[in-house]
Amino acid sequence: MSSYGKLYGVSLGPGDPELMTRKAWKLLNGSTHWAYPIKRKGSDSYALDILHRAGLKLPERLTPLVFPMTHDHEKLAAYWLRAAQTVLEFIHRGEDVLFLVEGDASTYSTFGHLARTLTSLDDRIPVEIVAGVSSFNAAAADLQLPLADTDDTLAIIPAGYGVKMLDRLLVDFDTLVLLKVKPVLESVLDLLEQKGLLASSAFIEKAGTPDERVVHNLTELRGTQVNYLSLLLVRNHHRVRGEMIRGCRKKSVA
Amino acid sequence: MSSYGKLYGVSLGPGDPELMTRKAWKLLNGSTHWAYPIKRKGSDSYALDILHRAGLKLPERLTPLVFPMTHDHEKLAAYWLRAAQTVLEFIHRGEDVLFLVEGDASTYSTFGHLARTLTSLDDRIPVEIVAGVSSFNAAAADLQLPLADTDDTLAIIPAGYGVKMLDRLLVDFDTLVLLKVKPVLESVLDLLEQKGLLASSAFIEKAGTPDERVVHNLTELRGTQVNYLSLLLVRNHHRVRGEMIRGCRKKSVA
Numbered sequence: 001m002s003s004y005g006k007l008y009g010v011s012l013g014p015g016d017p018e019l020m021t022r023k024a025w026k027l028l029n030g031s032t033h034w035a036y037p038i039k040r041k042g043s044d045s046y047a048l049d050i051l052h053r054a055g056l057k058l059p060e061r062l063t064p065l066v067f068p069m070t071h072d073h074e075k076l077a078a079y080w081l082r083a084a085q086t087v088l089e090f091i092h093r094g095e096d097v098l099f100l101v102e103g104d105a106s107t108y109s110t111f112g113h114l115a116r117t118l119t120s121l122d123d124r125i126p127v128e129i130v131a132g133v134s135s136f137n138a139a140a141a142d143l144q145l146p147l148a149d150t151d152d153t154l155a156i157i158p159a160g161y162g163v164k165m166l167d168r169l170l171v172d173f174d175t176l177v178l179l180k181v182k183p184v185l186e187s188v189l190d191l192l193e194q195k196g197l198l199a200s201s202a203f204i205e206k207a208g209t210p211d212e213r214v215v216h217n218l219t220e221l222r223g224t225q226v227n228y229l230s231l232l233l234v235r236n237h238h239r240v241r242g243e244m245i246r247g248c249r250k251k252s253v254a
Numbered sequence: 255m256s257s258y259g260k261l262y263g264v265s266l267g268p269g270d271p272e273l274m275t276r277k278a279w280k281l282l283n284g285s286t287h288w289a290y291p292i293k294r295k296g297s298d299s300y301a302l303d304i305l306h307r308a309g310l311k312l313p314e315r316l317t318p319l320v321f322p323m324t325h326d327h328e329k330l331a332a333y334w335l336r337a338a339q340t341v342l343e344f345i346h347r348g349e350d351v352l353f354l355v356e357g358d359a360s361t362y363s364t365f366g367h368l369a370r371t372l373t374s375l376d377d378r379i380p381v382e383i384v385a386g387v388s389s390f391n392a393a394a395a396d397l398q399l400p401l402a403d404t405d406d407t408l409a410i411i412p413a414g415y416g417v418k419m420l421d422r423l424l425v426d427f428d429t430l431v432l433l434k435v436k437p438v439l440e441s442v443l444d445l446l447e448q449k450g451l452l453a454s455s456a457f458i459e460k461a462g463t464p465d466e467r468v469v470h471n472l473t474e475l476r477g478t479q480v481n482y483l484s485l486l487l488v489r490n491h492h493r494v495r496g497e498m499i500r501g502c503r504k505k506s507v508a
Contacts, residue, residue: 007397013275019385022274022279070499071404104387106394106401108406115398129395131273131387131462133358140360141263141383144369147360150325152285154361154410155427160498165426172419173409184499208385244414245437247323 002124005091007118009099009105011132012047014208017054019133027098027130028056035063035087036100037110047100052209063087063097076113084117086198091118091125104132108179136177136231138208143216145202145233147175151244159184159232163191170195176234182226189218192234200235207231256316258379260343262352262374263359265386266301268462269452273387281352281384282310289317289341290354291364301354307464317341317351321364330367338371345372345379358386390431390485392462397470398457399487401429407499413438413486417445424449430488436480443472446488455488461485 013019036045050176065083105111120135148154159178192198203215205227267273276486290299359365394401396444402408406428413432457469459481
């Protein structure tokens with residue numbers, strides 16, 4: 001066991017190399033092996049691009065791992081297994097492997113799948129996750145809108161679940177972060193207009209990257225095409241809150 | 255306008271100085287004025303403690319700003335105004351002020367209140383927010399549980415809204431992050447037990463700080479006292495999902 005290497009999930013933040021943590025930076029500088037996800041053999045890696053822009057020297061060994069863009073679970077599981085087997089060999093030889101992750105490694109990342117598949121093959125493998133800045137944290141910062149103020153509730157959801165669900169969530173949530181809005185943009189704009197929430201919402205494309213685009217006046221988006229990596233931050237200021245149970249007011253009677 | 259200083263909201267991450275971003279680190283090292291929130295005159299600052307542990311040299315000027323622990327909105331607004339007026343003076347003199355924020359500046363932070371009050375006094379004041387790692391990102395990393403896998407929905411809510419709301423949210427959410435669980439812990443544990451979710455959930459106290467405590471076996475928490483800064487991460491693996499509208503499958507009909 002002591003001769004095993006360790007698998008690190010290293011969050012790189014949303015794309016601006018300055019938004020990497022000091023911990024990620026140190027690990028990357030002291031490492032000899034990076035692994036990173038690609039969509040298909042030979043395709044580019046955005047994670048690697050962040051480190052290129054950061055001016056980091058490439059390590060001795062670079063291992064691309066294929067995680068295809070599909071929703072076919074069995075197909076995916078086969079790729080996860082292949083990736084895990086590749087990494088396992090290095091770990092068993094005592095080599096630490098840093099798996100590069102855009103944004104935060106616990107948030108919409110392939111790292112969890114890789115780590116779980118790996119430890120299902122050998123549960124003695126040490127795994128460490130280095131947390132990072134999520135794209136929605138960067139989005140809120142650049143939009144200068146809060147994700148959550150005191151006692152606020154926050155929902156982060158792929159917009160593709162449709163406007164009926166979004167409408168329902170307006171009862172319980174002060175902020176909605178709608179990811180991947182592209183295919184449902186018009187219907188979401190309709191809902192926000194109906195609910196009087198256009199003015200308190202904002203749109204951001206490629207948050208935290210050099211190509212970031214911010215739109216505060218959402219009516220400008222009508223009839224336009226937006227990038228797949230875009231989100232809407234909705235501040236639901238009309239919400240009427242229920243009473244809260246607080247530590248200092250009532251004892252634990254829920 | 256060009257002679258104005260700038261207000262920065264500098265996210266410091268959850269408490270481990272290594273989880274600060276490189277951008278925050280550079281700004282802090284090059285700055286002459288830090289402002290930071292305290293609960294009352296003379297009380298300690300956790301944000302300052304992070305920087306002390308990071309080994310950073312204190313700048314020439316340190317300005318504590320009082321943000322009391324109260325839910326009285328008028329009282330709070332008076333304190334925000336006083337804090338903004340204090341900062342305004344420095345900004346007008348051309349001095350940059352770095353406001354220190356634990357975790358992420360857009361997430362349950364006093365920074366938004368300060369910035370909005372400040373720009374309501376003078377809307378020409380430049381404000382910049384440096385995004386950071388939230389405590390719940392650090393929690394998920396250290397628990398090695400995903401906040402969100404592909405297509406997952408994620409809710410972050412103060413647990414004090416009570417178990418009826420939590421129960422309702424299990425229909426729509428794959429992950430619930432329950433903040434400030436202390437006063438409602440027993441009733442939340444009852445709900446999780448009832449729903450068969452105890453095994454897929456975990457508890458963490460002071461996530462990302464040197465005093466972090468992790469509990470995976472939640473029944474251990476029964477009848478115990480927990481810290482106010484604690485959260486429950488609930489993975490709701492029983493959820494049955496609705497159909498999604500995806501960019502590549504259907505055209506935009508929601």
